Amino acid sequence: MKTSSYYTLFVALGLLFASCKKDNYKAPSSTFSGRLVYQGEPINVGFNDVYFELWEPGWGKSSAIPMSVSQDGAFSALLFNGHYKVIIPASQGPFRSLSDKTTNTDTMLLTVSGNIKQDIEVMPYYMIRSPKFTTTGKELTATFRAEKIIKDVNARDIEKVALYVCKTQFVNPANSIKSKEVSAADIADPANISLQLTIPDVVPLQKTVFARVAIKIAGVEDMLYSPVQEINL
Amino acid sequence: MKKSLLYIGLCIFALNTGCNDKDFLNVPPSNVLQNEQLWNDEGLILSVLADLYDRYPDRQTDPNNGIPSMVTQTIDNWAEFARFDEAFASENGQYWRHSSREYNYVFPGMIVAGNIEITYWDYAYIRELNIFIDKCATSTKLKQEVKDRFIAEARYLRASVYFEEVKRVGGVPLILQPLEYDYKGDPAYLQHARAKESEIYDFVISEMDSIKKYVPASPVSKTRVTAGLAQATKIRAALYAGSIAKHGVTTPQVSLPGGEVGIPSSMAAKYYTTALQTAQELIGSGSYSLYKKNADNVTQNFVSLFIDKGANPEVIFAKDYKLQSGRVQPWTLWSQPRSNAEEQQGGRLNPSLNLVQSFELLDNSFAPLPVKTAGGDYIYYNDPQDLFANRDPRLAATVILPGTEFKDKKVDIWAGYIKKDGSIVTGSNFGAKAKLDGVNDVQVVGFDGPVNNLEFSAQTGFIVRKYMDPTVGSGRIGTQSEVWWIRYRYAEVLLNAAEAAFELGQAGVAADYINQVRERAGFKTPLTAAQITFGRIVHERKVELAFEGHEFWDMKRWRLAHIIWNGRNTDLTLTPGDETAVSTRVFGLWPYKIYDPGSPNNGKYVFKQILPGAVTAPHEFRLGNYYGFIMDDIRNNNPKIVKNPNQ
Structure with missing residues (x-):
């Protein structure tokens, strides 16, 4: 009796451990990465502001894979090998998406097979050129040049320029501990914009803070930023 | 054995001889009602x-059912x-509302299982309403007027659902018949494109016109459709459409080329003319009037307006409740x-x-609450209520202020003692006790709080009063x-009429309507036509209709939502009357008591001004939030549905 119950137990244990595999698909393993660029230079955007969509047709019901663009314009995703369509929604980003040369639409075709690295060229309304951050004591001065890139009928004006200071490297108006916003009317020369502010005391004390300048383009929701600059206090 | 064979044989025999009478099998079911019944x-x-009334689009149900x-x-x-x-x-599970910056694009939608x-795509409800309308018309035994009213x-309910749809997602397919699938494999004939936003508003307006004659003309019911309600809905719809048309100009991105979004x-x-004319008809009919039963105590009057269910002349349509009825x-x-x-x-809703601070002073001017002198020193008050003196009486009727009463008992809202040197003595629980200047066990916080991050305490220093049942x-x-x-x-x-009149350039008419509301609220000096500005209208709706579910829809239709909830870490405004x-x-x-024995300020x-600890992110209403996201599965099922803009 005792032996048979042991046998039962062992058989039961064996069954438990030998059950089927958890999943019959391998996890996606191909990386698609790159940056949003204009003539090879990355477009810096706000944290969690800009995304674009990947569609994989052929699966009946279609649903977009959202691709978040990080602050320095980079993106990456783990995907299954296959044929994808890349669409940047018209409302996204401080830029216009270029129409694709093969499809002649806003849709870009992408074949993923193994890891691929591919930048996406877009047409920004403006570029922030040579941003400089200088401090004297607690006084922070940022200077930059706003270069107008789109000059045809699609051109848009600057609504305002801004300087944000944050405790972390995620610099945007929501996280800022201090900001300075100047509306377009008060900008004398877009080629030489200068913004000043006094960095407030950081609680708890930090050795550095992070700053960015940004351009808000009239009628475009997402702002164009400079790269994040760490500032020693 | 022989016996059992006999029994088996009998059984087979009994089974075989069941009747073959057709009528016997056609028994009407006793647990389901038939159409003709x-x-x-x-x-x-x-x-x-x-049941259909119960599903009016403000229902709160268990979505798993x-x-x-x-x-x-x-x-x-x-x-x-x-x-x-x-x-x-002020509840642990709800702090996310103040720590999440962005609103989902589907917001405000509906909650389903899980x-x-x-x-918000409530075609199941619309279908049932369509079936009701269809089937009720087939009835032969009802009196015509009863049938017409049903x-x-x-x-009315169907138009209300479409009104709610257009507020949330813009133009939607206008389905007025129950649709049936023919099982032939091609559902294309069931796929309808989105109507224009203006077409849905036009539909609501025209439905209200045509149902008006079939429902009671006088306000015999506050919970069923009456002619007054049809008119009130028509006014609201026309005003919404008019303001989207007018203020939509400021946000040209929030529109679609096909007109599904944008007017x-x-x-x-x-639209404004429709709203104003209908409002004048309804006002002229005399069916309703402002609630003034406590005319000698304007604050109490405004409190009673919401809780008095006996012959309340102001209520046009309400969702009713009854004790001990479930x-x-x-x-x-x-x-x-x-x-x-x-x-x-x-203590949840603070x-x-x-x-x-948006409640204005009795002289019709705006000002932040005077808590500090120009020199930056505190202003000392004998009674916390004094801070709110000479404010709009609706303030005390909408909010339980420190020092006021609820259910005949004074609330106990104060955050601690401030000593002479400026240090604060406080505790971390309701009515907490601590050592104060050598004396043990002195109460150092009110029994209502406020204590930061303590749920159920008045974390802003205030508690809601509107609709609170004494x-x-x-x-x-x-x-x-x-x-x-x-x-x-x-x-x-009245406020809808005032807004429509103002937008049509009739500031005098607008002043007359807005002054009726303000006079009832307790203002002695009427506003002149020249004082009526767009900001005044925004402000009046904000304070009169606070906690009645209007603010969000108002800010949306005025295209102010992305301006006032812009995701910036902004301090509290110093100009409360400014609509932007x-x-x-x-x-x-937070009120504090002064502990400074010997000083005249002791005990005052x-x-x-504080920012509650749970408020960690500024709200950002993005342009894509103006019209809710139409989810992929809806668009997969019906490729004719176009996406909403800016998402």
Whole structure:
């Protein structure tokens, strides 16, 4: 009796451990990465502001894979090998998406097979050129040049320029501990914009803070930023 | 053995000889009502209709039982009032409302099984209403006027759903017949494209016109459709459409080329005229009037307006509740002041300082609350109520202020003692005790708080009063409250009329309507026509209709939402009358007692403006939030549906 119950137990244990595999698909393993660029230079955007969509047709019901663009314009995703369509929604980003040369639409075709690295060229309304951050004591001065890139009928004006200071490297108006916003009317020369502010005391004390300048383009929701600059206090 | 063979044989025999009479098998079921039974019985139809009324698009249901629950501000969904800047949610599970920056694109949608918020796309309800309208018309035994009234009521509900759809997602397919699939494999004939936004508003307006003659002309019911309600809905719809047409100009991105979103500005005047004319008809009919039963005490009058269910002349349409019927609401239970709560809970909905300071002074001017002198010193008050002296009497009727009473007991809202050297002595629980200047066990916090991050304490220093039921038992879980939820009331009609008149350039007419509301509220000096500005209209709606679920829709249709909730870390505005003032975070105002024996200020109150600890992110209403996201599965099922802009 005792032996048979042991046998039962062992058989039961064996069954438990030998059950089927958890999943019959391998996890996606191909990386698609790159940056949003204009003539090879990355477009810096706000944290969690800009995304674009990947569609994989052929699966009946279609649903977009959202691709978040990080602050320095980079993106990456783990995907299954296959044929994808890349669409940047018209409302996204401080830029216009270029129409694709093969499809002649806003849709870009992408074949993923193994890891691929591919930048996406877009047409920004403006570029922030040579941003400089200088401090004297607690006084922070940022200077930059706003270069107008789109000059045809699609051109848009600057609504305002801004300087944000944050405790972390995620610099945007929501996280800022201090900001300075100047509306377009008060900008004398877009080629030489200068913004000043006094960095407030950081609680708890930090050795550095992070700053960015940004351009808000009239009628475009997402702002164009400079790269994040760490500032020693 | 032989015996059992016999029995088996008998059984087979019995089975084989069952009757072959057709009538015998055609027994009418005893547990389901047949079409001809149902649609010829007035009482049964009324109960079907009651269920349809119950699903009016502000319902709060258990979504796991099949009917989606609405994400909306209503009396049994207190926390949704803390979504924007009217209030703070003092409950551990609700702090996310103040720490998440962005609103989902599907917001405001509906909640389905699994507590997932999806697009408000309520075609299941619309289908049932369409079936009701179809089947009720086939009835042969009902009196014509009874039948007409039932159908008109269902058509009202259907138009209300489309109104709600157009508010949330813009133009939607206008389906007015129950659709049937023919099982031939091609569902294309069931796929309808989205109507224009203006077409849905036109539909609502024209439905209200045509059902008006079939429903009672006088306000015999506050919970069923009457002619007055049809008019009030028409006014609201026309005003919404007009303001989208007019103010949509400022956000040209929020539109679609096919007109599914966005209304051409050329149509604004037409809609405003419809709204104003209909309002004048309704006002002229004399069916409704402002509630003035307590004319000698304007604050109490404004409190009673919401809780008095006996011959209330102001209410046009309400969702009613009844004690001991299973239909009660927990508004008072949830937000009753903790100091005299009937359960170990309450204090949840804390009006924000943003809202409190928007109540103007009795001389019709705006000012922040005077808590500090120009020199930066505190202003000392003998009684915390003195800070709010000479303010709009609606303030004390909308908000339980420190030092005022609820259920005949003074609330106990104060955050601690401030000593002479400026140090603060406080505690971390309701009515906490501490050592003060060598004396042990001195109470150092009010029994209502405020204490940061302590749920159920008045974390902004205020508690909501509107709709709070002063009846004994209203705060008990087992009893709760039967105060009704007013969906349409006469003061809103007056404000709608004022806005339409103002937008049509008739400032004098607008002043007349707005002054009626203000005079009832307790203002002695009427506004002149020249004083009526757009900001005045925005402001008046904000304070008169606070906690009635209007703010969000108003800010949306005025295209102000992305301006005032712009995602910036902005301090509280110093100009509360400014309609474009940024209000992304909810602020509070905490009373402190001064502990300085020997000084004349000892025991007096001072106030500190604070940001509740749970408020960690500013709200950002993005352009893509103006019209809710239509989810992929809807568009997969019907490729004719176009996406909403900016998402």
